[in-house]
Amino acid sequence: MAYLKRLLIGSPMETKRLKHEKLPKWKALAVFSxxxxxxxxxATEEILLVLMLLGTSVFFYSLPIALAIVGLxxxxxxxxxxxxxxxxxGGGAYVVARDHLSTRTSLVAGAALMIDYVLTVAVSISSAVAALTSAFPTLLTWKVEIAIALVLVLMILNLRGITESATVFAYPTYLFIISVLFLIIVGGWKLFNEGWHGFNYVNHASAEHFFTTGYGVFILLRAFSSGCSAMTGVEAISNGVPSFKPDSSKNAxxxxxxMSLLLGTMFLGIxxxxxxxGVTPLEHKTVxxxxxxxVFGNSVLFYIFQMITMLILVLAANTSFAGFPQxxxxxxxxxxxxxxxxxxxxxxVFSNGIILLSFLAIVLIIVFHGETHSLIPLYAVGVFLSFTIGQYGMIKKIWKEKTKRNVAILSIIITGTTVTGLVTIITVIAKFTQGAWLxxxxxxxxxxxxYKIHAHYEKLAQQLKLDESDRTIKKExxxxxxxxxxSGVSKIVAQSVQYAKSISDDITAITIVFTEEEEHKIREKWLKWYPEIELKVIYSPYRTxxxxxxxxxxxVEKETKGAPVTILMPQFIVKKWWHALLHNQTATILRFFLILKKDIVITTLPYHLKE
Incomplete structure (x- = not known):
């Protein structure tokens, strides 16, 4: 097992190497963005899917929605x-709220961000598989299995260390940026030459009547909230500032x-x-x-673009693997x-956080069958809630400071708090019945x-705290x-008896037998080797x-009336891990049941086998 671990994640690193595990800007962009x-x-597809409820005649409104999102x-x-x-x-909204709002508010922000990070992995991986199955429909039946495998690959890469994983992820990220910008340039050139032949405002002005009703406005707001999924992950850089090379704040x-410039350009261009x-969403073909x-036709370029898109969607989940553990x-x-x-x-790296994130994401993928459109409604609520809390905390911080306040900065943050707060409310209302309620x-x-975890730690600290009375032993x-x-008389038992004699004179061996013949054999052997130690034989008619x-x-615990009782369990340790499958685990199970008893000490005495 140790060999497999080293093979997968590499050799251990000394603590002093931590200062070298920092990212330059070009790698950090790939990891956090x-x-x-x-x-x-x-994101564009999510807008169109909602607008479809009013018909393709309103698809032109995806443009003003996209502009509003870019402004946000x-x-x-x-x-x-x-x-x-x-x-x-680092810590983003959680730390801001903790220091300048209240503990409860900070925990709300922390919970929202944690949920969003888990959803990021599930959505990104599911989208990657959707991109793959769009090009290769025969893989549709295996989409959940492929998604789980991709999560596990990301987990292993991140367990290897932040700089090593950053190097792996950097090149595909830049390849995606280049390919999307190339798509926008070539596609824009085609539109310029061929003319606009899709959805436009002039030909579909009659669609305005949809928005004179409450339902039409509701659908428009819902499309806006769905498109805001383009902004998930924006906060990741603020959570991971310590991962940047000095000057970390400036580099972040x-x-x-x-990141914002590239995101806005690519989202608006698409x-x-x-x-x-005039692209409309189809069941098994992404927008x-x-x-x-x-743009590329059914050429090799198209398939290369699809593979690059799939790859970046897989790597998109890596933002969570960088932010969630931190x-x-x-x-x-x-x-x-x-x-x-x-x-x-x-x-x-924070290995336990990486493993926890992977486990939760896999659970979501299985529960929602790897369907991106089923997971998207759960998305964005958490991130916009954390946006709002983080910015409101900054307003409180600036307001408390004695130094001269920067009116321009304060105005920007107040505007941001107001807008993201409204988006949070819109997202909750618009997506409530679709799953946002979860x-x-x-x-x-x-x-x-x-709070339950915190209360446990506080009680534990109180009970373990030393005071003056602990300087002296209260009783002899x-x-x-x-x-x-x-279970028999052997070398492992001989070792246990020898150890027991070194700590006490009150020793009893106990064995469980199923037949009288078994009892006779073990008593005879025991009397031969250890006649001075009592052997308690219990007959078990039901073979338990x-x-x-x-x-x-x-x-025995009742009879001793509070006196210490030690259960000394002989246990042999096999040389090879699979040998353990050939033996029962009675000692392990018994220890599990006894560990909760207050006045019983459980001691395992291992006997290591040579082969």
């Missing part, structure tokens, strides 16, 4: 620049600026091409693949998640869980009564071992 950049592969992206980017500078330790801000070519087919490590350090999530693994229910449940130490469960053993131990 792949989610946001890859969303251009499905600019506002959020400007706001989050301030968060990066103010909180270089520059990277975020490039939406224009979709409208210009971006149809645009690729319009976030949960901060929450765990604060005592609201298991402390194991705050520990770095062999390769100086996120709304999950966030408070997670906050309750955070008494030698324990030792019970040795045995654990129940009679536990009953006897319970009786």
């Amino acid at each position: 792949s989610d946001a950049l890859s969303s251009v592969a499905y 992206l600019v506002i959020v980017t400007l706001s989050y620049r301030q968060i990066i500078y103010a909180f270089p330790s 801000v520059i990277t975020m600026g490039w 939406t224009i091409l979709a409208a210009g070519f 971006i693949s149809q645009i690729g087919n319009h 976030l949960v490590s901060i929450i765990a350090t604060d005592g609201y998640l298991p402390r194991s999530l705050a520990a770095r693994g062999d390769r100086l 996120v709304i229910v999950a966030i408070p449940l997670m906050v309750v869980l955070f 130490l008494v030698a324990p009564k030792v019970i040795i469960p045995i 071992i654990l129940s009679p053993l536990l009953d006897y131990i319970n009786e």
